[in-house]
Amino acid sequence: MGAQQSAEQISRFADMFSAMGTDARLRIMRLLLSAHPDGMVVSEIGAELDIPASTLSHHLEKLKHEELVRVRREGTYLRYSANADALRELLAFLYAECCTRNKAVQPERIVRFGKERGP
Amino acid sequence: MGAQQSAEQISRFADMFSAMGTDARLRIMRLLLSAHPDGMVVSEIGAELDIPASTLSHHLEKLKHEELVRVRREGTYLRYSANADALRELLAFLYAECCTRNKAVQPERIVRFGKERGP
């Protein structure tokens, strides 16, 4: 598998983290994931999260730019959905950094809820 | 335990993502993970990544504020190390959102060692 991460790849992951790095956008991602794979129409998202239309539009633009969401038109509506592939990549990157390349985090501890110690 | 994330928790994860959301800081985290669990002294980090001292200090401050790194003094040096617990929490959060709460991402696809596993 890929030996080492290029500077561009690191930079891309940084941008993805940044896109998830605000309250508003992380909520949007969570909401879209909860509606996965159907996604949601912009006005539904706005109503659910109580975000003004223009503000929401900018957040969605940012998420789209980092490919964390996909969009398709449905008549007069625009339906946004989480991009599972991008999220998998991000998760895989973080997993690799913490668990594979280095052994900072033990994989079996990721899935666990709560903080009880292991064997 | 509580199956539902509080607003404060979401907000905290957003801050953690934000902290990893720049090129410079993501590089710092990678470097510290590669040196885990020993960590590295500030001047070593600066030399390795070619970041001016004051700039680096601000980045480390931010990472420390989000508890992604720990620091301890060693005489005249300060040694920073990745905080594995925080990274595990972040990884667990992302895993839960993508793989547990919703089934957007299939767990076996995170670890990319080939395709021998899975149904």
Place this chain on the structure above:
DNA sequence: TCGGTAATTCTATTAATATAGAATTATGGA
């Protein structure tokens, strides 16, 4: 206590980001 190295804090500047009302564009139905 002084001198030297380490790192932070001070100060300043520039660039990006978040927010949101107003105007515009896009779509489909009457």
Place this chain on the structure above:
DNA sequence: TCCATAATTCTATATTAATAGAATTACCGA
């Protein structure tokens, strides 16, 4: 074509973030 709704883009502002040189603080050995 005209209207109503959806969503974006325009415009503006305020806040925050990133960068880095200069000054300061911290530590230690001689």
